[in-house]
Amino acid sequence: MPFFTISTFNANSVRSRLQILERWLIKNPVDVLCLQETKVSDDQFPASAFDSWGYHVFFRGRKAYAGVAIACQGEPNEIIYGFPDGKDGKDDDRLMIARFDDLWVINTYVPQGKSIDHPDYRYKKDFFRRFLDLLESEFKADDKIIWVGDMNVAPEEKDVTKPETKRNHVCFHEEIRDIFDTVKSWGFVDVFRKHHPEEGQYTFWDYRVKNALERNIGWRVDHILATPSVADRSVDCYIDREPRSWEKPSDHTFLVGIFDL
Amino acid sequence: MPFFTISTFNANSVRSRLQILERWLIKNPVDVLCLQETKVSDDQFPASAFDSWGYHVFFRGRKAYAGVAIACQGEPNEIIYGFPDGKDGKDDDRLMIARFDDLWVINTYVPQGKSIDHPDYRYKKDFFRRFLDLLESEFKADDKIIWVGDMNVAPEEKDVTKPETKRNHVCFHEEIRDIFDTVKSWGFVDVFRKHHPEEGQYTFWDYRVKNALERNIGWRVDHILATPSVADRSVDCYIDREPRSWEKPSDHTFLVGIFDL
DNA sequence: GGAACAATTG
């Protein structure tokens, strides 16, 4: 049986990233690709492009902000959008779940939060708390779950450049790292870190920082996590920096996980 | 001695058209290429692209509107920008003249005019009257002159689709056709019409008309005219429709004139 | 429809 491969990519507009996506998928066929920040309403989603590349695609989005999608070569058994708590109904484009037999794939685009004193940061913390509620009410830690996405949290000092300058940042503040850690403690292993303990392994390089990629000034905010039964079977997990250097790049790049399920 | 080849092309932003220009010039090297609607200020003009294609380039423009350029493989003896009347100084990016020994090349981007009752239409008519003044004061009809550009006039019924629906259009109104005809009567031959009397020969297809090119719903508003001594030596003059079908096209295409000078 | 502009966001 071949390996199960999964990737996560914050596209920063899926319509602006079709060339990148096509080029990457040709070289890197995966079973499942999870996208964030598709920034497109469902009626405008470029589904036919994914069709032509041989992928089914499921998506939930609105114009200009957020939006998630899952593209996959096999048929999922079910797709679930948003939190079951259904609170304000605005998060159905930030969280989606696909089931492939007994394997659950959860794709999240966690709110960034703007600044510590901004209401959006409150909302970010709530997002993680509601996500933990979801785990506790709907799953067990011995279920087979892969949780991927842009979590907008750099968990450790080595996951950012100059951590001392970022203590007050919504993606690195001690409080949000603690909250993310609490969610992980429910039962997730950081699959990337299992294979790559090195520092300076980033998935996001700000467009505004010049030569950010060459200077490697970035953040590790995109993650692949898995429950132990799945994580135990991970073969590799790596960041493909290359697409960040291609024409018309996203500010994020692809993170890939390979599992011997 | 090889033929003298000249082309005119409304680029609708020269910076957005570099790929089209490169691709076309590789297949169609010309002695002189006249551009209109470059839509770029002089400090932003992509001169190095023309350099790399083996052309000298001269230009006068402002941001967002109008702008003309002449690219040529040989060195011109002189370049003149704007009307000598210098009125309001705003037309120096709508008219330029290059001299190659005893051959004058005049490149114009005639104002479109918006609508018959708009002040811009008055300005369009003035443009032609001032152009006639220029001819009368600076040239003789036995000079060797090639006048090219986007004239924003379709001279005859056969130069538009459904002429009966366009009688009130600023590019087809009887008044503007009469004015254009008066200017031509100073001493120009329509070189394209000398070789191609057929109807439905267009140089412009509106982006907003869907499948305009396939349905051939367009306008012949770009022209190559010449004084008799030059026109007598024209070998061919044709519209190259192909670039209108390429990726990221202008709404106009290239008109080419070949002369045995 | 596709260029440009300006303003806003991350």
Add this chain to the structure above:
DNA sequence: CAATTGTTCC
């Protein structure tokens, strides 16, 4: 820097 939503122009 590169997306977005608007507007205007042809």
